[in-house]
Amino acid sequence: MESSPKPLIMNSAGVLVEDTRSPKEIIWEKYTTLPFIFLSFIFLLGYSVLILDDEVFTRGLDKIILLGLTVIWLTFIIDYFVRLTLSTNKRLYFKRNVIDLISMAIPFIRPFLLLMYLSRLRFFRGRQGSSVRARLVAYAASFALMYIYVLSLAVYAAERDAVGATITNYGDSVWWAIETITTVGYGDMIPVTVMGRIYASLLMLGGVVIVGATTATVISYLSEKVQTVHKKSQEHASHQNDGHKHDDNHPQS
16 A cells, blocks of 8 residues: 655755655644744843853853753753654754754854744745745845854954954954955954854855855846746737737738
8 A cells, every 4th residue: 555645845945845754743843843943042142142241151140141051952952852753764854953963062053043943834834936935035134144143253252352362342243254254354353263263264164155145046036037027028929929810810891
């Protein structure tokens, strides 16, 4: 007896693919997606306050925030392994959740999973054109803004107390991140620490990817519009030719 085909969902690239999740995994994600989106926002907010506050991490409010971030981080780790247990195809699960796996070792990557959680919402899995456009716009804009924001925080934390640092406040860090990710690179500010330079490398690589992806999206959009106009023009010309032929076949008396 043949098994029934699996339902189709729209992936982040806007392509219909088989939903490889198990029924239990689908139910789990149905009830946990919105709570985890909320926790991701809280994690991003707490991470921001922790970095922007100049207190030592073991004193006062920072100590409470650090404890809260640790609890949220552990909650996401539990979620990862619960979904792994519920999954019927472990190998495919690992491939599908690489960012989740990396974020367990590098917590500051966790805010990027906001984009992953958005893809679980029904609206972002839709087949309609509005869903595809919303997903592409949301992913492109959100990723670029999140990338700049999170890495500028990380660079600021690494650089602010370093000897000979030129990035000594968060405003400078954001400005430096924007000029770096856009490949402008004025050279007015440079990271001097090892971690700062690692983050700078990530920004430069991310800038190449973002600029390339944006260019490809714009070219694809313009190409689609040109093809649509050309097709409508051909259809209009075809209708006019059919009308002339009809008039020729029925001359006036």
